Amino acid sequence: MTDIANPANACPVSSFDPLDPETMQCPHPWYQSLRRDAPVHFVASRGMWFVTSKDLVDEALLNHDVFSSAFGLPQMPPPDSVAEEVAAIAAEGWEHLPTLLTADPPEHHYYRRMVARAFTPRFVAQREPEIRQIVADLLAEIPEGQPIEFVEAFAAPLPLHIIAAALGVSDDRIDDFRRWSDQFALTLGAEIDADGALEQARSLLEYQRYFVAQLEDRRTDPRDDLITGLVQASNAGDDEPLSNGAALSIIQQILIAGNETSRKLMTGTLHQLALNPTWWNWFKEDPAARSADLVEEALRFLTPVQSMFRITKAEATLGDYTIPPGSMVVLAFGSANRDEAQFADGEEFNPARENAKSHLAFGSGIHTCLGASLARLQARIALEELATRYAGVTLADDNDFEYEPSFMLRGLKRLSLVFDATGGHRS
Template sequence: MTSTTILSKIPAGCPMHQAGERFQPFEHKGMTDFYASVRPEVPIFYAPSIDCWVVTRREDALAVLRDHERFSASNATAPIVPWPEEMHQFLRDQHFTNESVQVACDPPRHTRGRNAAMTFLNMKKFQNYEADVRALARSYINEISNSGKDIVDLVESFTYEYPAKVAFLLLGEKQLDARKLKQWADLRIKLIFGTLTHEQQMEAARDLADFWHFASALVEQRKKKPGDDYPSALLAARAGDDSILTENEVKSLVFGLLLAAHETTTNAAGNLLFELLKRPITWQAIVEDQSLIPNAVEEGLRYATSTIAWRRRAKVDVEIAGVQLPRGSQILLSLTSANRDEKQFADGEIFDIGRSNARSHIAFGNGIHHCLGAPLARMELRILLEELTTAFPKMRLEDEESISFLPTLSFRGPDRLPVRLNR
């Protein structure tokens, strides 16, 4: 039985059918309102525009994320618009040999990759970077202060590059071009989660190849001169043994970090600041009491999730929320909806930095694919707020209506964040 067959047996006027017809997977404006309207009656619905079953409730999303025996992550980064053969051939000619080692793969390969990555990506190691991360944040604030401007774009002047510079610390590099890395990463996200034309895909492919060559060169450098950094740690874990990791898998893990270590944090920072600054009383509360900041970060991650959805594929015939799905079904887990589920979060549509269970969100996923960089992202966001509230306590949002979000399936963050500093 196919998804279409299942859908044909559901009355056309029922809430599940209506949800599928109304769903706009790439439109962020109104998305949370849509989920709030369907979640009470529709825990799952079929979205024909993306050929996915969309899961709206937290308990069901958690069950899928935790069940890697019946659900595969192999489609997590499959391109929404399939890449043309011309693009595949170009990438082959450019020796682009990236493999899915962590985010979009299953055990046992995922286990090997995760075990190797965890030798470096862990809480103890991240704590060693706090002084450097704070120094980075202050450097951006000093540039803003010295600009003499009273109205600035916080995305352009701070949150766009800041997490990328933190990623460079993990790579053992401080002088790399953060803006170039961000441009590469932005294109990669559009290639996977956006709807590019053929011409745009081919243009992005050239940058994708450059991105891969950059990651590969870093690994080659660390083979000759290892240091206290992520590529060196992976090579040390590999110890020349392909059964632990192949050299290409090491390069693929570094390539993955060059996206994962900053893109979602850039968006999370923008989302968090947007929600706080829309509420001057809430902003003033963290200005006056910085002990509120860690929970404000968690509430921001819950309420304005930057990874809005993640995909899985059914390995076998399964049942989700009472609906029988055949093997091979594509599933979209709405983290945005799950993180506002009223069964877990009372008044989930309200932004409340005092929420006692804010940290129960699943913004970083769950199960074996839970984000290894979550502690570092939390640190970056906490330091961001500590330094901004200290430097610009009277800062206010400017021109809220002009802010928009990049139309992608899985990621959400403001393209700009104009503020008045009110020095």
């Protein structure tokens, strides 16, 4: 167990390895050491520069001319033993195109324009009734007064159903969405074995074939959904229509960003509320008025997207540090969002924090997450409904609090909770 009160004792900067299993389970003591002793640090064993202070992460995010997003796929590569077989499977599908996450201007501006035309404020606002119905349907299945595994019962299916509804595809593909999304996320800041890499490649091909069929369907039978919006986005301007490859890249990012991150945000927020009944009671006093503050602090404290890559197009200077051209840089949002120079008592969960919304959970600059408004909306609705329905929430006895093994996507694998309609608390 690392000493978060005095991380220098247990977490010397020279020993930092982002892919070490223990580090991925609890990175925050390491981030404290890095912010204090080396806010820009080269991890030679991984060939990565880690930027951990908020001011320097902010600076890099806004300097996209030097800190490029054209770093390729954000996944770790497959093992050498199956690299050729993985490539052969990929060749049966559509080439991955850099779009939102992995593109620089002017290409990035084109793709962002196209998605923004489909993903409008009106489109997001119209989702509220269906989100409330999805939340109500899921909560109706949660028993009171007995342990439930919250990820499987609520946090995982919630965003999957919302994404399915937004894309306009039937609920009978929810299991496939979950499997595809989980497969995509396996190598985001983590390594998998040869069998896992082959399964991931096959899942990607299956995903591509399904959604190309959906794209073709919307070209002949448009509907009020996001896939139709992507197909028709060029009608609003002089842009070329999205290719199938570009649309597949965008939908894949929607699946990961909309599913994985919302699942981890909801699970982590309930974990914190169960740990801190004072904040649960504070929230219950006025859920509608306080849900926005709770969500912003949860985003800051939990930061489901813990980090993102950049690659330097030229020699870069951050603070007192010089980074060579062509370097892989990791912008550690999870560290920046707890930087004590920006957030007093940043290691504490405090929904009444006044400056929580200055977090970087959705990035910043030209790559700010386009789905932030939908993520906030569904989180607020879900938390309001939970607080309205239940008097108390406590941790069950069978939790192990194990996190997914990734330095990029951080969240609990499972969370066992007890929801109490009478307000009693388990000892």
